[in-house]
Amino acid sequence: MSAAPVKTTVPSIKDVLVPETLLKKRKSDSKLREEKQATALEQRKARKQKRSVIFKRAEQYVKEYKALEREQVRLRRLAKSQGDFYVPDQPRVAFVIRLRGISNIPPKPRKIMQLLRLLQINNGVFLKLTNATQQMLQLITPYVAWGEPNLKTIRELIYKRGYAKINRQRIPISDNSVVESELGKYGIISVEDLVHEIYTAGPNFKVANHFLWPFQLSSPTGGFKKRKFKHYVEGGDAGDRESDINRLVRRMN
Missing domain, CATH: 3.30.1390.20 (Ribosomal protein L30/L7)
Incomplete structure (x- = not known):
């Protein structure tokens, strides 16, 4: 009578014990990665808001420059209509x-x-x-x-x-x-x-x-x-x- 074959089982990856130091490192890396992603998201939002502020200021400056030019043209025409000369302000x-x-x-x-x-x-x-x-x-x-x-x-x-x-x-x-x-x-x-x-x-x-x-x-x-x-x-x-x-x-x- 032959002996029954012995079955050998290979332990799965789940059954292998992971060192505690490696688990801590994985946890800290995961936390660091999440923090970096959150920081990057906040920075993108801040840059977007800053670009919006810069664009609004640029538009405001353009309006200011155009208004100044129109005012100078108005004063020049007014002086000419009255037979006077328009003298611009002293340069700053x-x-x-x-x-x-x-x-x-x-x-x-x-x-x-x-x-x-x-x-x-x-x-x-x-x-x-x-x-x-x-x-x-x-x-x-x-x-x-x-x-x-x-x-x-x-x-x-x-x-x-x-x-x-x-x-x-x-x-x-x-x-x-x-x-x-x-x-x-x-x-x-x-x-x-x-x-x-x-x-x-x-x-x-x-x-x-x-x-x-x-x-x-x-x-x-x-x-x-x-x-x-x-x-x-x-x-x-x-x-x-x-x-x-x-x-x-x-x-x-």
């Missing part, structure tokens, strides 16, 4: 470009250009016009060109050549997060907010302006005039160019 913001190097510059104008952060040829900065800054510009007239930038010039400069000064480093303004990280506490969360603050010389103009690294412009297309260091009204390039600064910036941008 200037764009200053350095034309000369360090050779043969007296100490006082050199110090003023250092204060204005005009450290190299073709450097440009925005400047809020006050009695003090206008006196400074008069002292450095032979070495710089300046004038009133329009909205298009300011926007093109910031979008095309704008760099941020963060921890003394020159950081490209690649997206709105760069602006918000430094200026968010002042209510400036996008590049359009930055443009609006500079154009309108807003209450946070000083902070926004120092956030911008001095613009490094190229030599103008076609070059400067032969009398580069004479005043603009004398056929040169230096001094107050008023609204003609916009044409010079476009040649250098």
Whole structure:
């Protein structure tokens, strides 16, 4: 009589005991994964809300700019109908470009250009016009060109050549997060907010302006005039160019 065969059973995966440390690791990994998913979802919602705020502000700025243009046209027509001349308000913001190097510059104008952060040829900065800054510009007239930038010039400069000064480093303004990280506490969360603050010389103009690294412009297309260091009204390039600064910036941008 032959012996009955012995049946051997292979334990299933469920029957294998899992170490407690591995169970804890799986549980912590699962919890961490859920937390990451929840954080990512909250961040997406926050970005969506922020984009909505940015778009609404941009629309508001466009309406504000158009209303300002219509008001100027109305005042100009009204003055013409009455036989008068329309005199626009004094500019509040200037764009200053350095034309000369360090050779043969007296100490006082050199110090003023250092204060204005005009450290190299073709450097440009925005400047809020006050009695003090206008006196400074008069002292450095032979070495710089300046004038009133329009909205298009300011926007093109910031979008095309704008760099941020963060921890003394020159950081490209690649997206709105760069602006918000430094200026968010002042209510400036996008590049359009930055443009609006500079154009309108807003209450946070000083902070926004120092956030911008001095613009490094190229030599103008076609070059400067032969009398580069004479005043603009004398056929040169230096001094107050008023609204003609916009044409010079476009040649250098």
